[in-house]
Amino acid sequence: MVQPVVTEHPAAAGQSARPDPEVEVVSVQSGLEKDAFIRLQWQINKGDRNWVPPLLMERHEFLDPAKNPFFKHSEVGLYLARRGGEPVGRIAAVNDRNFNAFHGSKAAYFGLYESVNDPGVAAALFNAAKAWARWRGLDSMIGPMNLSTNYDCGLLVDGFDTPPYLLMPHNPYYYADLFGACGLKKSKDLYAFERTAAEPPPEKFASIAEKVRKREGLLVRPVNLKDFEGEVTRLKAVYNAAWEKNWGFVPMTDAEFDKLARDLKQIVAPGLCLVAEAHGEPVAFSLTVPDFNQALKHVDGRLTTFGLPLGLAKLVYYSRKIDRVRLMALGVIERYRKRGIDAVLVVETIRRAQELGYRGGEISWTLEDNHLINRAIEACGCVRHKTYRIFETPVE
Amino acid sequence: MADIFEKCVNWKDADLAKLAGHYAYYRVIQETDGTEVLIDGKRVIMACSNNYLGLANDPRVKEAAAEASRKWGASTCGSRVLNGTTELHDELDHKLAEYLGREAAVTYSTGFGTNVGVLSSLILRKDTIFADRMVHASLVEGIQAALGDCKRFRHNNMDDLERLLASADPESGKLIVVDGMYSMEGDLANLPKIVELKEKYGARLFVDDAHGFGVLGEGGRGSGEHFGLHDQVDLQMLTFSKSLASIGGCIAGPKEVINWLKHKSRPLVFSASMTPGAAAAALKSLEIIKAEPERRARLWDISERFHRELRGMGFDTSPSVTPVVPVVIGDQTLCLAFWRRLTDAGMFASPVVKPAVEKELVRTVYTATHTDAQIDRSLEIFQRCGREMGIIPYKRPSTRVEVKMARPGCNGFYSSAEDGITAISVERSPVKGSLGVGEVLQQAGRPLGERISDAMEIVTWRALNAGPEDVKRLAELPSTLWQQRRRLRTKLMGAGVKLLQRRQAGARSAERE
Ligand SMILES: Cc1ncc(COP(=O)(O)O)c(C=O)c1O
Numbered sequence: 060m061v062q063p064v065v066t067e068h069p070a071a072a073g074q075s076a077r078p079d080p081e082v083e084v085v086s087v088q089s090g091l092e093k094d095a096f097i098r099l100q101w102q103i104n105k106g107d108r109n110w111v112p113p114l115l116m117e118r119h120e121f122l123d124p125a126k127n128p129f130f131k132h133s134e135v136g137l138y139l140a141r142r143g144g145e146p147v148g149r150i151a152a153v154n155d156r157n158f159n160a161f162h163g164s165k166a167a168y169f170g171l172y173e174s175v176n177d178p179g180v181a182a183a184l185f186n187a188a189k190a191w192a193r194w195r196g197l198d199s200m201i202g203p204m205n206l207s208t209n210y211d212c213g214l215l216v217d218g219f220d221t222p223p224y225l226l227m228p229h230n231p232y233y234y235a236d237l238f239g240a241c242g243l244k245k246s247k248d249l250y251a252f253e254r255t256a257a258e259p260p261p262e263k264f265a266s267i268a269e270k271v272r273k274r275e276g277l278l279v280r281p282v283n284l285k286d287f288e289g290e291v292t293r294l295k296a297v298y299n300a301a302w303e304k305n306w307g308f309v310p311m312t313d314a315e316f317d318k319l320a321r322d323l324k325q326i327v328a329p330g331l332c333l334v335a336e337a338h339g340e341p342v343a344f345s346l347t348v349p350d351f352n353q354a355l356k357h358v359d360g361r362l363t364t365f366g367l368p369l370g371l372a373k374l375v376y377y378s379r380k381i382d383r384v385r386l387m388a389l390g391v392i393e394r395y396r397k398r399g400i401d402a403v404l405v406v407e408t409i410r411r412a413q414e415l416g417y418r419g420g421e422i423s424w425t426l427e428d429n430h431l432i433n434r435a436i437e438a439c440g441c442v443r444h445k446t447y448r449i450f451e452t453p454v455e
Numbered sequence: 456m457a458d459i460f461e462k463c464v465n466w467k468d469a470d471l472a473k474l475a476g477h478y479a480y481y482r483v484i485q486e487t488d489g490t491e492v493l494i495d496g497k498r499v500i501m502a503c504s505n506n507y508l509g510l511a512n513d514p515r516v517k518e519a520a521a522e523a524s525r526k527w528g529a530s531t532c533g534s535r536v537l538n539g540t541t542e543l544h545d546e547l548d549h550k551l552a553e554y555l556g557r558e559a560a561v562t563y564s565t566g567f568g569t570n571v572g573v574l575s576s577l578i579l580r581k582d583t584i585f586a587d588r589m590v591h592a593s594l595v596e597g598i599q600a601a602l603g604d605c606k607r608f609r610h611n612n613m614d615d616l617e618r619l620l621a622s623a624d625p626e627s628g629k630l631i632v633v634d635g636m637y638s639m640e641g642d643l644a645n646l647p648k649i650v651e652l653k654e655k656y657g658a659r660l661f662v663d664d665a666h667g668f669g670v671l672g673e674g675g676r677g678s679g680e681h682f683g684l685h686d687q688v689d690l691q692m693l694t695f696s697k698s699l700a701s702i703g704g705c706i707a708g709p710k711e712v713i714n715w716l717k718h719k720s721r722p723l724v725f726s727a728s729m730t731p732g733a734a735a736a737a738l739k740s741l742e743i744i745k746a747e748p749e750r751r752a753r754l755w756d757i758s759e760r761f762h763r764e765l766r767g768m769g770f771d772t773s774p775s776v777t778p779v780v781p782v783v784i785g786d787q788t789l790c791l792a793f794w795r796r797l798t799d800a801g802m803f804a805s806p807v808v809k810p811a812v813e814k815e816l817v818r819t820v821y822t823a824t825h826t827d828a829q830i831d832r833s834l835e836i837f838q839r840c841g842r843e844m845g846i847i848p849y850k851r852p853s854t855r856v857e858v859k860m861a862r863p864g865c866n867g868f869y870s871s872a873e874d875g876i877t878a879i880s881v882e883r884s885p886v887k888g889s890l891g892v893g894e895v896l897q898q899a900g901r902p903l904g905e906r907i908s909d910a911m912e913i914v915t916w917r918a919l920n921a922g923p924e925d926v927k928r929l930a931e932l933p934s935t936l937w938q939q940r941r942r943l944r945t946k947l948m949g950a951g952v953k954l955l956q957r958r959q960a961g962a963r964s965a966e967r968e
Pocket of ligand 1: 703
């Protein structure tokens with residue numbers, strides 16, 4: 060098995076960047092300023108053919124406190140760096156009160172980071188974010204979180220050569236160096252694994268999974284989209300119970316969960332979201348979605364061109380051609396953990412994906428020190444192909 | 456041939472504002488007791504004078520001024536150098552120097568003249584001024600009159616100041632010029648850091664304490680005393696038109712410098728001295744400031760209460776830490792309309808627009824003699840008008856950023872917007888509104904095609920994502936419109952004024968061609 064090398068960035072070991080005095084960092088408030096904030100992503104990433112532009116309006120809605128339930132319990136500051144009037148960088152500072160209450164911490168997140176390759180800009184942005192956090196009495200900062208672990212998070216540090224899967228970040232290679240120069244240290248690495256669906260899971264693995272299923276008397280069934288409301292309520296409990304002990308986890312509020320479920324409902328493939336029930340009670344679930352990024356890639360973030368819904372048409376067209384899936388969440392409630400139920404769900408997912416004609420997929424993300432899961436994933440024939448990193452820094 | 460008056464004939468901005476009912480300046484006051492005034496026959500609460508300690512209407516001060524006029528006449532009819540120095544002027548110089556603990560002081564007839572006079576005579580060809588970008592207009596005037604070079608640093612941005620100091624010619628004389636307390640936003644100069652830099656680079660420090668004197672520090676000696684850095688301030692400037700309840704200005708510092716100014720500074724040499732009445736009023740006020748510190752305490756108490764309540768309602772009052780409480784609006788038309796509503800409701804506050812400030816605001820200042828009942832009434836008016844104009848939400852925000860006040864002893868901060876970042880009450884921002892079709896269409900700098908195309912994008916997205924709540928909201932539209940009618944009217948009016956202005960500008964340039 061090929062193990063990709065995680066690059067250790069030289070800049071992480073020392074030399075510190077100073078804010079460039081020519082750079083002005085302004086707080087983003089109005090809709091138009093937010094527009095500039097969002098569009099900077101295009102300017103920075105345009106040249107990268109692996110970058111998948113998000114939908115412009117989806118980003119607006121994501122950052123709209125009236126629409127995004129995340130803002131109900133969190134406070135967010137957005138900053139845009141300008142040099143001579145031209146936007147050159149951006150950062151978000153977040154106080155996720157649920158996270159801090161849950162972990163008894165006083166941490167801020169930073170996220171939505173973009174900038175040109177210039178330590179002076181990066182330092183100015185981090186200064187702004189830190190000042191924001193200091194003002195709110197927070198003592199450390201972790202990130203990138205866009206805008207919490209319930210959305211996408213982590214900085215891509217290895218595996219730049221392929222496009223990201225749905226809801227996974229992608230960024231220029233130099234960000235890690237910039238972060239290092241601004242005094243940020245590695246906090247945790249997150250792994251993403253890939254495999255083709257063309258070949259069935261290894262014999263041995265499949266037979267173990269089958270044994271587990273029999274032993275536990277599990278019923279594995281796809282989520283019933285007809286009873287959407289009911290399923291969402293059932294799964295919410297499993298989701299929040301399953302992740303509890305994990306690093307970086309924040310329970311989703313009801314509103315957040317409902318919104319996520321509503322958003323995903325538009326793209327899930329029936330049959331790929333699985334629930335495992337023991338004695339009629341859901342004890343585990345897995346959420347696998349078609350990699351919608353494959354369709355998004357073609358529309359450059361817009362549903363319309365000159366007012367005509369060309370993007371929309373393209374999205375509909377290309378979404379039929381999606382041939383990869385992402386297993387984005389898999390949770391087992393406490394009592395049933397370490398019994399191999401996860402393997403049952405993975406095997407079942409691979410089998411079903413194959414049947415539906417998908418060619419491959421990703422399992423992401425997992426914590427680097429969750430050895431049990433990582434080993435199991437590799438045992439079923441997956442290869443680690445991307446590494447994302449969460450950084451941390453004190454707010455002095 | 457161009458006529459020098461032509462620009463004045465063509466300048467119609469003020470007329471347009473009057474037309475729109477938004478003209479806020481040169482209001483005639485018919486009667487005043489310091490806390491309330493009569494304007495257009497209507498009693499309104501005075502919330503925009505700089506009469507911080509309420510001494511302008513103190514019987515003792517008024518009597519001192521009257522007595523001095525009786526004894527010394529209505530005017531000196533001469534400048535300080537010649538026949539304009541009475542015993543009163545001399546006494547005032549000495550008393551001020553003594554109270555400020557400085558070697559010498561000299562009084563001018565206005566604060567404005569003091570700033571112009573000091574900078575223009577002190578700064579010669581080889582010298583450089585390092586001035587904050589937000590210093591008072593009189594200092595800007597002085598800088599323009601000075602022979603030396605001037606570098607302006609970003610407001611309270613110490614990295615910027617250091618960069619400028621470091622890049623300046625080491626041989627040149629350097630003077631750092633700041634306001635101790637900024638009159639519009641109510642934040643302080645970051646004196647601890649400035650003093651550090653001044654020592655590192657061998658510069659001198661000039662502080663305009665027009666607003667700080669009588670307000671800041673244990674004894675009211677100003678921003679230097681507040682930060683415990685009184686002796687590190689080389690030149691301290693005061694005006695009498697604020698706490699000292701008179702008219703005039705003063706510069707205090709080393710005796711050689713004051714002596715130089717006494718002979719070289721043109722506003723001192725070529726302008727008549729303060730009237731005896733004004734000098735006596737300032738003397739009396741100084742006496743009262745020394746004897747009655749409780750006035751200062753009262754000022755801080757009511758301003759803190761007022762400030763806290765405003766933030767609680769959801770107003771953006773950053774970055775003030777002093778009795779100057781700005782209410783940031785951020786839009787010129789809305790700001791003037793808000794001021795108009797406040798006036799109609801019984802408040803006299805001052806709207807401040809660009810370029811005097813970065814973001815349009817309504818500035819409020821209370822005096823130590825305002826009663827609690829007057830503060831209550833003001834708060835009620837602000838809340839009502841703010842809600843009606845859509846500046847604050849109807850529901851009080853559940854959280855807010857705590858108000859900081861630079862009372863004596865609380866000197867660990869200089870602004871509630873540290874590191875140049877503004878603290879904003881939570882609910883209104885940092886991230887607020889969504890991108891509206893109107894906004895997109897109005898962007899002046901972009902081609903129309905792009906704007907329309909973006910607007911279509913928004914509409915398409917909204918149509919695709921319309922849920923049951925949206926339909927409900929659509930049904931509520933008429934009542935929402937009714938609630939927001941004032942705001943709509945303001946917006947329409949603003950658009951009209953802008954259109955007229957643009958038409959005029961167009962006509963003007965066409966004429967020229
Ligand atoms: C900071 C500052 N300096 C100087 C002045 C000028 O003082 P005077 O009103 O005495 O001319 C003012 C008054 O507006 C001021 O606010």
